[in-house]
Amino acid sequence: MSRFVDRVTIHIAAGDGGNGCASVHREKFKPLGGPDGGNGGRGGDVRLVVDPGVHTLLDFHHRPHATAASGKQGRGSLRNGAIGEDLVLPVPDGTVVLTESGEVLADLVGPGTTFIAAEGGRGGLGNAALASKARKAPGFALLGEPGDEQDLVLELKSVADVGLLGFPSAGKSSLISVVSAAKPKIADYPFTTLAPNLGVVTAGETVFTVADVPGLIPGASDGRGLGLDFLRHIERCAVLVHVVDCATLEPGRDPLSDIDALEEELARYTPALQGEHGDLGDRPRLVVLNKVDVPEARELAELIRPDLESRGLRVFEVSAASHEGLRELSFAMAEEVERYRASLPEPEPARVVVRPHAIGDSGFTVETDPEDDEAFVVRGEKPERWVRQTAFDNDEAVGFLADRLAKLGVEEALGKAGAEPGSQVTIGGVTFDWEPSTPAGVAAVLTGRGTDARLDASDRIGAADRKAAKKARRGNLDAEGGYAGGAEEDE
Incomplete structure (x- = not known):
C-alpha cells in the first residue's frame, strides 16, 4: 500500500574536492622540466529540483541519507582531476526547505526550480598552479576542501488555490x-x-x-x-x-x-x-x-x-x-x-544580487582564547580555508601558509593583539605555536623541495614552557612567603 509522506528530515553531504598533485616533468636529458602537477577536481553539489512527476516525499523517508560524488585527485603532466558529479534529488512541487531550528531556506514552487542544498568542496591546486618567481618548483600541492554537510527538513505544502x-x-x-x-x-x-x-x-x-x-x-x-x-x-x-x-x-x-x-x-x-x-x-x-x-x-x-x-x-x-x-x-x-x-504583483525577472564586502574589512578576526588568556583564535573564511588546504607534514606547504597569512595581515593583527613568539594560535581547529615569518611581500627563502628554513628548530621558549615556568615561580613565592611567616611566629 502506498504512503503519503509530507515531512522528512534528510542528511546530505556534498562531495569533497580532490587533492592537487605535486609533480615535476621529467624526460630524457631533461630531468627537471618544471612543475606539472594538475589541480584536484571540485566535489559535486547536492541539488533539490522540483519534478512534476513526484508527488510525495516517500523516497526520502526510506532513504534519508544522500551523498554527492567527490572530485578526483590531480595528476602529473598537467592533468586535472575529474569534477565530482552533482547529485540531483527530485522533490514535489510546493516543497519547503527548512533548517532543524525551523528557519525557511527555500520555497520550491514551479517545475524545474532548483535549490543547492550543499555545495561541493573546492579542488586543491597542483604545484604547477602554485609556481611563482620566488617558488619556481613547489614541492607541495594544496589539499581539497571537504564538501558541505547538514541536516535539512523538507515539508510538502500542496500548491492549491x-x-x-x-x-x-x-x-x-x-x-x-x-x-x-x-x-x-x-x-x-x-x-x-x-x-x-x-x-x-x-x-x-x-x-x-x-x-x-x-x-x-x-x-x-x-x-x-x-x-x-x-x-x-x-x-x-x-x-x-x-x-x-x-x-x-x-x-x-x-x-x-x-x-x-x-x-x-x-x-x-x-x-x-x-x-x-x-x-x-x-x-x-x-x-x-x-x-x-x-x-x-x-x-x-x-x-x-x-x-x-x-x-x-x-x-x-x-x-x-x-x-x-x-x-x-x-x-x-x-x-x-x-x-x-x-x-498579486506582476512577476519580475530574477536579478543577480551582488553584496560586496565593506571597505576596510580584513575578512578575519583575532580573539583571545576563552580557555587560555595567553592564546589566540583567528576566525575568518580565508584563513580557515587555507588551513584546511595545507598538508602539515610538508614544511614547504606550512611555509606557504605562513606567507599567505602574513600577506592577509594576520601576523600584524596578532602582534597588535599582544601575541608573542611562541604563543598558541588556533585557526580552523588547528593549534600551533606562532613564529613570525618573513614580512608580507618579501620573497620566500629558497631551500630544498618540501622544506622551509624558517621552520627550523627555534630557541624561543614555547607557550607551554612559559606557562609551566610561571606556575613554578608562583609556587616558589608561596613557599618563601610561608617560610617567612613561620619565622615571625617563632620570634
Missing part, C-alpha cells in the same frame, strides 16, 4: 470527486482521508486546483487527530471553504459550532510561510452546506443560512450525491481565485 475544511466525513472528498476528475477514497467513517486530495476544476475560462485538508478536529493545532500533519497544506490556498455536514447524527454538533471550532484551530495555527502568503485569517471564506438531498439536512441548512450570511459569509447549499448547487459553487470559487490572482 482552494482548500476545503471540515470535520471528518463532512463530504470533502465526495465534493472533490464531483467537481473534478479526482477519484479519492470515500467511506462513512472518520479519517477516511489520510492524505490531501487534489483536483483540477474548470469554471468558464478559469482553471484552478482544489485540495481537502483531512482530519481537522478540535485540538488539531495541538496535535490531536491528523490535523497538525495536514494544516500546512492550506498555507498556499487563496480561498478557504468550510464544508459542513448538515445530515450528521452526532449529538452536540451543529453547523455553527463546527465552523467556530475549525476557525479557532486556524487562528491557533501559525503558518511557516505567513510572511509571504498572509495570515490565514485574511483569506476569503465560503461556506458549503452539504448533503441537502436529505430532507432534514435541507431544513437545517435553510434554518442556519441567515445566521451565516449575517457574519458576511457567502453560503451555498449543495449535494454531492445529486450535484445540486455545484455549478454556482464552482463559479464562486473561480471568482475568488481570480480576485486573488489579480491582487
